[in-house]
Amino acid sequence: MKREILITSDGSTTIHLPDWDEQYHSKHGAIQEAYHVFLRAGLDTVMVNTRKLAILEIGFGTGLNAFITFLEGRKEKLEIEYVGVEAYPVAASEVLKLNYVEELKATADQHLFDKMHEISWEEQQGISEDFKLTKRKQFFQDITDKAAFDLIYFDAFGAKNQPELWTAPIFLKMYEAIRENGVLVTYCAKGSARRAMQAVGFSVERIPGPPGKREMLRATKKPIV
Secondary structure, three states: OOOEEEEOOOOOEEEEEOOOOEEOOOOOOHHHHHHHHHHHHHHHHHOOOOOEEEEEEEOOOOOHHHHHHHHHHHHHOOEEEEEEEOOOOOOHHHHOOOOHHHHOOOHHHHHHHHHHHHOOOOOOEEEEOOEEEEEEOOOHHHOOOOOOEEEEEEOOOOOOOOHHHHOHHHHHHHHHHEEEEEEEEEOOOOHHHHHHHHHOOOEEEEEEOOOOOOEEEEEEOOOOO
16 A cells, blocks of 8 residues: 655644555644644543553554653653554654654654664563553454553544444453553544444543544543442
8 A cells, every 4th residue: 555754734744545545643733633632631631640651552653652652751750651552563664754753852862762663562662761662563453451551542543444443342442451540532533433432331522622623532431330
């Protein structure tokens, strides 16, 4: 499938798949979207209760979400264990064309962004003393974690191209993987996705979306009374 590097509205790059009319991040701003959906709506919510977090990312992709989580975690003095699941890793030649480090004014951490992509798969690696990363080359339907995470970044490709990733069986795996009071955030706001989340037990709310989207979804695993 053809792949192109695209400059989004905030100046940051993403990978565009013209055959699907799909990209890894919003054309309205890759970095803006990542901060809004995953950090402000997700990380900020769960770090109120703990400074030690386990995070699962569904779709490691370009590494943008992991990198900004590392930067935010360092600023907030968080201890983070991060698991990124990806069935089709981004090629090293594409990583070289991504400008996130420059756009985030984090050139001193370029070697850490590079390290995130260079480390081996399937085993935990230390990016810093307080940020441990495990990359798993895995299909989402093969996830079997149980009550292991405080936060899930659900960043799969959209339902128009991969509808099977936005169904109750996948969200049941997410529900089982997350701990009580854990939070799942996604850029998606489709009613079918919301209903699938609710069907497996999540409490779901619509909240304001990132630039270019009116709404997004945030789901919480409420304690069973």
